[in-house]
Amino acid sequence: MFAKVPFTGIGLKPSLGSVLGFVSGLIIMAIVSAIMVKDLGEEKESLRKEVDFMRNTLNRITKIAPLRLLADKNGIQIGTCVSSSHLADRDYVETLTREFSVVTTENELKFEIVHPSPNSYVFEPADRIISVAEAHGMKVRGHTLVWHAQLPSWIVNGNFAKEEWKSILREHILTVVGRYRGRIWAWDVVNEAVDDTGSLRDTVWLKNIGPEYIELAFRWAHEADPGALLFYNDYGIEEVNAKSNAVYNLVKELLERGVPIHGVGFQMHVSLDNPPNPKKVAENIKRFTDLGLQVHITEMDVRIRLPATIDELIRQAQVYREILEVCLNSENCTAFVMWGFTDKYSWIPYAFPGYGAALIFDENYLPKPAYYALWETLFSRAIRNSPARTETTGS
Ligand code: G3I
DSSP states (O other): OOSOOOOOOOSSOGGGGGHHHHHHHHHHHHHHHHHHHHHHOTTOHHHHHHHHHHHHHHHHHHHHSOHHHHHHHTTOEEEEEEOGGGTTOHHHHHHHHHHOSEEEESSTTSHHHHOOBTTBOOOHHHHHHHHHHHHTTOEEEEEEEEOSSSOOHHHHTOOOOHHHHHHHHHHHHHHHHHHTTTTOSEEEEEESOBOTTSSBOOOHHHHHHOTHHHHHHHHHHHHHOTTSEEEEEESSOSSSSHHHHHHHHHHHHHHHTTOOOOEEEEOOEEETTSOOOHHHHHHHHHHHHHTTOEEEEEEEEEEEESSOOHHHHHHHHHHHHHHHHHHHHSTTEEEEEESOSBTTSOSHHHHSTTEEOOSSBOTTSOBOHHHHHHHHHHHHHHHHHSOOOOOOOOO
């Protein structure tokens, strides 16, 4: 029903199925040994060398089978947001293109940046991200067409009649979506339109157009690119609660009115202080499946109060693993996207002072326990689900 592909195995000889246990063991040993080395101090030089050996071995293995290959074998996309300002960083681009199959534009397609004044559009930063993606066979999630934040002053301070507001938004959507027609896999058409109480958020769009701006935005996006998947995206809707109930009712009504909406994005910005309950997330995803909608995890990060301890990094890995497992177990969850991948560049320390270390690679692009947790989850499922080899006998 959804875009998940059948399992095809990972293209390794079955005898390598036994590698699974070995690799899982290596990961556990690398993590445990790292803790021991830290606790036991300098005198454990030989242990340190063994840890280095295991890490090098692991790095080689994960480079042969990076996350995107394993995600593909599990029928989902794995991704990250990308900022055009980091594309000159070679390690950033190398890691990005090696590991991920889908990218989301972090800021470049937001109204403020792409449409800064009434008659000017600035596409160059978004174009640069999309070129990198296309050159490496990655899909693109366009973010975002209608939002209350990162708006230019001509919109924030605009004084127009209702019909003018509608034609401004229509022209914006037709221009931006139309420019990338056939090249953007999925759009976050409307972002964060519901507030925490479950009411429609009081935004410039609601005030000036009325609640129908949501329906209109989806219809115009579909008109501009009938092949693109169209999403409603929000935070704090991971579990069943007042806000996710409101989003559920909103998208259900849209579907009943024949509005072209294909999915809901669960942002999944979470804190290690209060991680989501995977069972409750699964239960929530299920009701959107029953509406016939896809779900994407769109902006996952797991912030930790700094400095992060090894114990916290391991618990963080568990949170990433649990959400990936929920996604893999949900028929309609077709993408697992994080809000960045290296702690070198993340919005968290700016937005949550005292917090950070939220992503799966550290500042030096070294994989953290969370990376290995995702890797091992995808790898073990790919092996487990690969078809048994039929022995052929020679004549
Ligand atoms: O580009 C300017 C730069 O010229 C200026 O010197 C600098 C000074 O502060 O600001 C730069 O702009 C910043 C921009 O990110 C680019 O880095 C803005 O101040 C800053 O507010 C903006 O933050 C973005 C935030 O959305 C705005 O709300 C984050 O990068 C971006 O990661 C974040 O993404 C949002 C999603 O779109 C929606 N879901 C939540 C998520 C996290 O807030």
